[in-house]
Amino acid sequence: MHKEFLMGNEAIALGALAAGVNLVAGYPGTPSTEVLETIAKRNPGNVYVEWSINEKAGMEVAAGAAYAGARALVTMKQVGLNVASDPLMSLEYIGVKGGMVVLVADDPGPISSQTEQDTRTFAMFSKVPVFDPSSVSEAYEMIQEAFDFSEKYGTPVFFRATTRVDHGYEALEVKDPGEYYVNKPEGFVKDPSRWVIFPRLSVKNHALIEKRNAQLKDVFSEYPRNKILWEEETAKCRKGIATQGVNFMYTLDSLHDENARVMRVATPFPFPEKLALDFLAGLDEVLCIEELDPVIERALTYICGKYCLDVRIRGKLTGDIPPSGENSMEIVSKALKEFLTSDKEDAAEETTDLAAAELPQPPALPVRPPVLCAGCPHRASFYAVKTAMRGKKTIYCGDIGCYTLGNAAPLDMCDTCLCMGAGIGIAQGVGHIEPDTKCFAFVGDSTFFASGITGTVNAFYNQADMTLVVLDNSTTAMTGHQPHPGTGRTVMGQVVEKVSIERVLRAIGLTVVETVDPLDYALSVETVKRVAEEPGVKAIIFRSPCIAITKPKGRSHVDPEKCIGCGKCIRELGCPAIILDSDGKKAKIDTSVCTGCTLCEQLCPVKAISGGRKNDTAGMSPEGGRHE
Amino acid sequence: MSKNIILCGVGGQGTILASRLIATAAMDKNIPIKTAETIGMAQRGGSVFSHLRLGEGTNSPLIGKGEVDLIIGFEPGETVRQLPFLKKGGAVVVSSRPVMPVSAMIGQSKYDAEAMIEYLKANVEHLTIVDADKAAEELGSAKVLNVVLLGAALRSGELGLDEQDLENAIREKVPEKFLELNKKALAFSRE
Numbered sequence: 001m002h003k004e005f006l007m008g009n010e011a012i013a014l015g016a017l018a019a020g021v022n023l024v025a026g027y028p029g030t031p032s033t034e035v036l037e038t039i040a041k042r043n044p045g046n047v048y049v050e051w052s053i054n055e056k057a058g059m060e061v062a063a064g065a066a067y068a069g070a071r072a073l074v075t076m077k078q079v080g081l082n083v084a085s086d087p088l089m090s091l092e093y094i095g096v097k098g099g100m101v102v103l104v105a106d107d108p109g110p111i112s113s114q115t116e117q118d119t120r121t122f123a124m125f126s127k128v129p130v131f132d133p134s135s136v137s138e139a140y141e142m143i144q145e146a147f148d149f150s151e152k153y154g155t156p157v158f159f160r161a162t163t164r165v166d167h168g169y170e171a172l173e174v175k176d177p178g179e180y181y182v183n184k185p186e187g188f189v190k191d192p193s194r195w196v197i198f199p200r201l202s203v204k205n206h207a208l209i210e211k212r213n214a215q216l217k218d219v220f221s222e223y224p225r226n227k228i229l230w231e232e233e234t235a236k237c238r239k240g241i242a243t244q245g246v247n248f249m250y251t252l253d254s255l256h257d258e259n260a261r262v263m264r265v266a267t268p269f270p271f272p273e274k275l276a277l278d279f280l281a282g283l284d285e286v287l288c289i290e291e292l293d294p295v296i297e298r299a300l301t302y303i304c305g306k307y308c309l310d311v312r313i314r315g316k317l318t319g320d321i322p323p324s325g326e327n328s329m330e331i332v333s334k335a336l337k338e339f340l341t342s343d344k345e346d347a348a349e350e351t352t353d354l355a356a357a358e359l360p361q362p363p364a365l366p367v368r369p370p371v372l373c374a375g376c377p378h379r380a381s382f383y384a385v386k387t388a389m390r391g392k393k394t395i396y397c398g399d400i401g402c403y404t405l406g407n408a409a410p411l412d413m414c415d416t417c418l419c420m421g422a423g424i425g426i427a428q429g430v431g432h433i434e435p436d437t438k439c440f441a442f443v444g445d446s447t448f449f450a451s452g453i454t455g456t457v458n459a460f461y462n463q464a465d466m467t468l469v470v471l472d473n474s475t476t477a478m479t480g481h482q483p484h485p486g487t488g489r490t491v492m493g494q495v496v497e498k499v500s501i502e503r504v505l506r507a508i509g510l511t512v513v514e515t516v517d518p519l520d521y522a523l524s525v526e527t528v529k530r531v532a533e534e535p536g537v538k539a540i541i542f543r544s545p546c547i548a549i550t551k552p553k554g555r556s557h558v559d560p561e562k563c564i565g566c567g568k569c570i571r572e573l574g575c576p577a578i579i580l581d582s583d584g585k586k587a588k589i590d591t592s593v594c595t596g597c598t599l600c601e602q603l604c605p606v607k608a609i610s611g612g613r614k615n616d617t618a619g620m621s622p623e624g625g626r627h628e
Numbered sequence: 629m630s631k632n633i634i635l636c637g638v639g640g641q642g643t644i645l646a647s648r649l650i651a652t653a654a655m656d657k658n659i660p661i662k663t664a665e666t667i668g669m670a671q672r673g674g675s676v677f678s679h680l681r682l683g684e685g686t687n688s689p690l691i692g693k694g695e696v697d698l699i700i701g702f703e704p705g706e707t708v709r710q711l712p713f714l715k716k717g718g719a720v721v722v723s724s725r726p727v728m729p730v731s732a733m734i735g736q737s738k739y740d741a742e743a744m745i746e747y748l749k750a751n752v753e754h755l756t757i758v759d760a761d762k763a764a765e766e767l768g769s770a771k772v773l774n775v776v777l778l779g780a781a782l783r784s785g786e787l788g789l790d791e792q793d794l795e796n797a798i799r800e801k802v803p804e805k806f807l808e809l810n811k812k813a814l815a816f817s818r819e
Contacts, residue, residue, distance in 0.1 A: 030668035112668030168689040169663040249687040329692030366705040367737040368729045370674035574730045592770040
């Protein structure tokens with residue numbers, strides 16, 4: 001054992017390695033990404049790791065490994081589980097031989113996601129047991145238990161953590177590689193009655209799953225991480241608190257000398273019913289403190305109904321806890337104070353005291369949504385399309401990635417955004433209803449491979465009229481620069497054949513497929529004008545590397561003698577590197593963030609900006625093949 | 629000893645590395661440490677913060693309002709945003725240099741950074757303002773603002789660590805060729 005300061009996701013990864021995981025697959029997504037990255041970095045050498053092209057592929061790869069007796073881990077964010085749900089729903093009916101953990105990172109807030117969906121609810125729907133850790137150090141231990149559990153009961157299990165566990169850091173004791181459990185897979189054993197899903201098998205297995213999950217309620221009642229705190233001291237207590245995840249920590253830090261019984265639920269499905277009955281004994285009221293869905297609240301309400309218990313269950317459904325969003329220390333301590341103070345007026349008074357900070361109203365705080373980085377090639381691509389299509393009736397369907405940030409002013413180039421790959425389908429649908437609209441779908445390179453290809457085949461086959469714009473920055477940028485099929489390398493460090501986006505598009509049948517460097521402004525505008533006039537489905541690939549994976553070769557600067565202070569560069573581009581000089585009249589470039597992309601130089605009407613040098617795209621071969 | 633610290637600024641300013649340096653220094657001294665970081669979309673120029681909890685007796689990675697001993701602000705407006713977390717008598721170290729949001733540059737919002745500094749002066753007794761432009765000029769780099777601020781935080785007395793602890797952490801976490809620059813940055817606010 002040795003001590004390390006670890007991020008929750010790193011602790012989960014080291015826990016999986018300690019549990020003898022043999023195969024890890026996943027698709028990047030905040031807040032889950034660092035789990036797989038850490039496995040790749042800390043791989044003792046005998047673990048197969050891959051960034052799959054999407055979560056469905058990852059789930060299937062992991063299932064295959066678990067069929068063969070391997071311990072397998074698949075990682076994703078909560079919306080990634082939607083993509084992987086098809087194989088998972090059926091997999092629960094088939095079961096696994098080696099332990100298989102489905103790691104899903106939920107994002108209360110949401111901070112970096114489209115939805116606030118709760119994987120605990122998905123666990124109930126899919127009948128897959130779920131583990132819900134409360135802290136970084138606990139997550140390290142718990143994932144090892146999850147593997148044992150999965151193997152023992154022959155079912156995949158969810159390990160779902162939320163942002164404050166995934167992206168929290170703690171110093172904790174972890175095993176040395178020599179102490180890791182070693183799992184030797186037996187190999188796949190042919191047995192069609194076990195591995196081939198047919199209705200007959202589904203009927204049989206469904207009954208077995210229900211029986212097992214009923215049994216697991218008892219098993220989980222004995223699982224030590226499901227627990228009642230201060231059971232003896234609170235024997236005569238009339239109020240209880242049921243909580244989970246990081247909310248358990250908020251609760252512990254908010255309680256002082258109050259007399260309340262606390263139940264922490266570590267496995268919300270199957271729900272530890274016997275333990276809950278012990279907890280509820282003698283109580284009048286329970287406050288459920290949880291994030292996302294009211295899972296514990298519903299389970300306790302059900303148990304009270306089932307056993308005719310006269311206990312009032314409170315939480316999100318009764319308005320005592322906010323129904324959505326992330327909880328905070330303030331939300332939890334306020335709710336606890338109101339719940340535990342019998343005299344409502346006292347509580348109200350104290351609560352006001354707590355909230356009434358003595359600070360006067362501050363001046364208007366800066367409005368600071370995330371923006372495209374200075375020098376980001378996506379800005380140039382969006383600006384070229386915007387310029388080329390000026391005055392035309394258009395729709396710009398966006399997608400998931402850094403380029404969603406193209407929605408902000410002054411670019412204003414993202415009319416829709418739904419989920420991975422959806423922009424391509426939405427552009428087609430709008431086009432079928434509004435044939436006079438020029439329909440564009442913007443998709444990143446990683447998103448194209450993840451879920452853009454099927455939509456493009458659909459468009460081509462069904463005679464859509466649209467322009468597909470692939471924003472190829474040769475990495476998965478938003479989540480921290482993971483490789484993908486177009487990059488020619490894998491997470492295990494292999495150099496492999498690149499999958500060429502151009503060739504994929506041509507193979508589908510597209511005849512107009514043009515590749516252009518977006519930082520060449522005039523050529524980009526000219527290309528967009530020409531391609532958009534072609535009939536049917538056509539594609540433009542804007543290829544220029546992400547500024548975070550290349551070094552700037554020069555920085556632009558403004559010649560104050562030449563600058564006429566027209567403000568065009570600031571107004572049109574919204575680049576965070578362009579600011580005003582101390583007089584507030586002329587443009588000035590913040591050289592600490594400028595990458596020298598030259599877009600502003602090309603745009604300046606009086607050629608007052610110079611000195612940049614844009615990235616060379618010659619090495620980014622459009623036809624695929626080996627990475628140099 | 630127990631200390632609650634918030635680091636705040638704009639995505640890309642180096643708050644996460646600064647947080648790592650404090651954590652490394654604390655760990656080397658066997659001080660229990662928990663942190664919570666902003667990772668994700670906000671790193672692209674949005675508002676970011678780190679919560680750090682040093683010492684025994686805490687469970688939550690997030691700190692409650694009115695419980696923070698020290699705010700290390702990389703940007704005036706972002707520091708004002710976090711001020712409700714500061715406890716009575718807590719210390720604030722703030723960089724004077726604003727990062728103008730694009731929304732303000734194109735006239736969609738207003739941001740008066742001087743008003744932020746005035747507000748901090750009026751409401752924080754234990755305030756250290758770091759002249760970030762002067763630091764960048766004298767050190768020849770704007771990239772070590774995070775370490776300059778850590779130096780000022782040391783000298784506020786609320787960090788719970790000493791200069792040697794942080795210097796060791798820098799040696800552990802920063803590439804050797806930047807060591808001298810970072811040491812100078814750490815010492816900058818001494819003058």
